Amino acid sequence: MxxxxxxxxxxxxxxxxxxxxxxxxxxxxxxxxxxxxxxxxxxxxxxxxxxxxxxxxxxxxxxxxxxxxxxxxxxxxxxxxxxxxxxxxxxxAAAEVAKARLTFPDDVLALARRVGRGEWGQTDPKTAAEHAADMALTVEKTAAHFGQTEPQPMNGVYIDGTGIVICHTGTSPNSPEIARALTGLWNMIYDAAQIGAKP
The missing domain is CATH 1.10.10 (Arc Repressor Mutant, subunit A)
Structure with a gap:
């Protein structure tokens, strides 16, 4: 141009x-x-x-x-x-994102090293009831893996003030920290997207 x-x-x-x-x-x-x-x-x-x-x-x-x-x-x-x-x-915006990359809290970096690399995934198309059944199986597998016998909270990232799910991170001991880290990352992306956005 x-x-x-x-x-x-x-x-x-x-x-x-x-x-x-x-x-x-x-x-x-x-x-x-x-x-x-x-x-x-x-x-x-x-x-x-x-x-x-x-x-x-x-x-x-x-x-x-x-x-x-x-x-x-x-x-x-x-x-x-x-x-x-x-x-x-x-x-x-790119400079702000790059700067933020260099300032992740130490506990978030330690969490990433502890949990490992992630990958994007997607199920086959299913009804809400079928997805709920799959989620129940996943929670049961998590409970068995970590030896959880008490009820656990479901952690995730939600659209601010709505309760609408952006993503669930599960019920494992690591899930709350992962949800907090992903919320920070999502909001960093959101803030970058607002730069130059039309009012």
Whole structure:
């Protein structure tokens, strides 16, 4: 995807901006902000309008009006700005995920070493009653393996505040810790997914 500076150079951005004062906004940000506004039907102020017109990004409005449309160049620039923003957000999310990988608590790392690698699995299609029967058999096998004779809680990851299951981790002695670790990982993925998400 072509970058914004390949459509309008930094030198041209600065030349057209001149001595305009937009506070903390850089000349490039002024253009990007204006293009975003006109792309969704909003308008900018008079100075921003004039800057966008000189760059050939919007059509010249009727006298006394501020409403305008993006030109073909403006549409190309808008797509470039959107792609650049998406790339930046994706890079930020990747950095956050990588940082989180390096900061797993020691007890979670010890748990993973103790339990071993996991694998994704799926049963044949069954009714709810058949799945419940299979779950009962699994719980019985777990109880026999760990010598459990008392009732045990079923552990898992649930959608916050709903009780709807994301995944069950079972009834073994390791199950509560596994559920907590998976909940942390799931929420890390969820938080990363919110970066750049539409409101």
């Amino acid at each position: 072509i970058a914004p500076h390949e459509i309008i150079s930094d030198e041209e951005i600065i030349r057209v901006h001149g001595h305009a004062n937009f506070g903390d906004m850089s000349p490039r940000e002024v253009v990007n902000d204006g293009v975003r506004k006109y792309a969704i039907g909003y308008t900018g102020g008079h100075t921003q309008l004039c800057i966008l017109i000189e760059h050939g990004l919007i059509t010249k409005p009727k006298p006394g009006k501020y409403s305008s449309n993006l030109t073909q160049k403006g549409k190309r620039y808008a797509r470039a700005v959107s792609a650049a923003q998406h790339d930046a957000l994706s890079a930020h």
